[in-house]
Amino acid sequence: MRDDFKDIIKIIFTYLLISIVWIYLSNRVISTLNRLTFMFFSSLLFFFLLYREYKKREDLIKKLETEKENFSNLLNIASDIVVILDKSGKVQYINDRGCDLLGYKREEIINKDWFENFLPERIKHETKDIFYKILNGEESLFIKEVKNPILTKNKEEIIILWSNAIVKENNEIKAIISFGKDITEEEISKEEKEVFIAITEKIFRMEDFNSALQVALNKICEFFSAVYGEIWVLDSKGRKLILSDVFYAKDDKYKLFYEDSRKLSFFPGEGIPGKCWTGLKYLIIDNLQENKDFVRKNLVKEFNLNSLIAFPICGKNEFIGVIMIFKESLDSLDKKKTEISLSLTSQLAGLFEAKKNVEKVEELLRLIDISDDAIIILDEDDTVLFWNQGAEKMYGISKINALGKNVNEILPSTYEDRSVYENVKKDLITKGKWSGEIEQRKSTGEKLIIESFMELIMDENKGTYKIYIRNTDITMKKRLQEQLFRAQKLESIGNLASGIAHDLSNILSPILMGIQIIKNQIKDESLKETVNMIEESAKRGSDLVKQIVSFIRGEIKEKIPVKINNIIREIEKLMKETFPKNIEIKVEASEDLHPMLGDPTAINQVLLNLCVNARDAMPNGGTLTIKAENIFIDEEYVKWNPLSKVGDYVVITVSDTGTGIPKDILDKIFDPYFTTKGEKGTGLGLSIVYSIVRDHGGFINVYSEEGKGTVFKIYIPAINEKNNVS
DSSP states (O other), X not given: OHHHHHHHHHHHHHHHHHHHHHHHTOSSOOOHHHHHXXXXXXXXXXXXXXXXXXXXXXXXXXXXXXXXXXXXXXXXTOSSEEEEEETTSBEEEEOHHHHHHHTOOGXXXXXXXXXXXXXXXXXXXXXXXXXXXXXXXXXXXXXXXXXXXXXOTTSOEEEEEEEEEEEEETTEEEEEEEEXXXXXXHHHXXXXXXXXXXXXHHHTTOSXXXXXXXXXXHHHHHHTTOSEEEEEEEOTTSSSEEEEEEEEESSTTHHHHHHHHTTOEEOTTSHHHHHHHXXXXXXXXXXXXXXXXXXXXXXXXXXXXXXXXXXXXXXXXXXEEEEEEEESSOOTTHHHHHHHHHHHHHHHHHHHHHHHHHHHHHHHHHHHHTXXXXXXXXXXXXXXXXXXXXXXXXXXXXXXXXXXXBHHHHOTTSBSSHHHHHHHHHHHHHHSEEEEEXXXXXXXXXXXXXXXXXXXXXXXXXXXXXXXXXXXXXXXXXXXXXXXXXXXXXXXXXXXXXXXHHHHHHHHHHHHHHHHHHHHHOOOHHHHHHHHHHHHHHHHHHHHHHHHHHHHHTOOOOOEEEOHHHHHHHXXXXXXXXXXXXXXXXXXXXXTOOOEEEOHHHHHXXXXXXXXXXXXXXXXXXXXXXXXXXXXXXXXXXXXXXXXXXXXXXXXXXXXXXXXXXXXXXXXXXXXXXXSSGGGOOSOHHHHHHHHHHHTTOEEEEEEETTTEEEEEEEEXXXXXXXXXX
């Protein structure tokens, strides 16, 4: 408007100047009448021009007022708040949306200091300082978006996202116009979501349900800026609420509040927890000391806890408990946070239910895991999905090395015959279940006899299946059964063997007597040697008969400390003198062998019998090795071999490089009268060896492979005595 007025003055001044110049510089004198006439018309022209400019200005003002009204209407229908502040920070304009959010009438806002009246105390001074720095050019123009809260007439906080612009005139800042969007719910929801994600991530890392509750309570208390929090849960009978072991304390002093509260309990509808339980609604209480339902007034007064928010935790299937958080005073955002957070507690309840279910499954898996049986779950491609500790022990393969692998890759020789498993799987798929005995091997190659149960677990939705396998190692059970069967066979032939031994004794007695008479009558020394050899053989036969009788009757012969080295040397000497020269004899016996308690003659017979069998297994020659060493048997070994005991043993190994023993008869070699030598064998040698070793508290292990040889390992308990040994 000021520029338009200047233009009018310029027009008038120009017109008057031209008129005066024309009058005074004219070459002829103009009459007074002409001058007056000229002045009259000039005045008319002046007023015409003046009126025209006035009309233009009036039209412009009306147009501006219309535009202002339209602009104001446009701002009023905007969904965002619009505020214009002058240089002093006073409100020059605010739209309807701004009035609605603040809860004031427009006249209550206009010309009021924005910072002093409409911002929370904690941010007003900082925000005002920034405002003046911008006006003074000390801060850059803040045209970017910023967030801060405003304070309503009800003293509630609303979070606004501001976009700001500066209004200038003649390069001078005149005002700041701000556009703000209410993002309170978005911010709280975002914060709630972050809290929920943080809780979710941590809950399933927790080992137990209480740890999961602790994580949830900590995050919720931090979300509400609470100083103390607790959780009330149902007792074991589900009749009342008791204080859980979980609590949150911003400072150590609040731990005393928790301890003093532990003695309390609440039935439905009783106290704040009970009301929250029956109503299944949140409760916000601002003045606890005046609330009739709150029973801990003396405690909240002592700890200056004036406000409380209580949430019920309800899942789809059950009521879990009540979360109660305490504050020194309520925040203006607490109500809105509480309303928005109801979904959080519902989701938490779902998480807790899921956590409980997971814990139940994990407990079941733990029980399965500690089973001695091998529990294995495979998919339809034989990939291992589950592998318990029993499987680890049974097969010697860790869970890490088994999971995700094909069972046939990790145990290439699991099945003695691969076709066995193929046939088993066909039956399983056809019938849905299978059970039976199968032979398998450990990762070390050791043979196992397994009692197996398999079942298909169908997934009808996906059209796939899984294979549940429970394998029980019955190797030792089978061995014990075989030993029992062997003992029964020995008992069954006892009477027959006793009769035979008696008859042999009757036959040998006159022979020995006759030999003695012959020796007295023979003068020829060469014949005497022959007779002596016959006598020794007859005596050994007599001793053998006596041992058989003792074996059958179960007679206990007195045992003495024996050092096995002495017996091994005697056997070595005998073998070198009598065994074929194409058999190499090796002896590896430690000089510090423990002594053992036993019968030297019986032990001699054991070693001699094994060495003779080794010789017979090498008709074309080979190597026969006797080795003796000390070992200690621990509890793990005892679990595998119940015939053993924890302690020191002397192990005597007799090995050969002969023909070996076929697998199908390896388990029968200790049976009485079982022989592979045809008419040459009696079938008593190894059965007597077995009996003697067991009589000495020991046991025998046999390893053999056809074409490569056989190894007998004799384990006899050692003693600490080192004197008077044979």
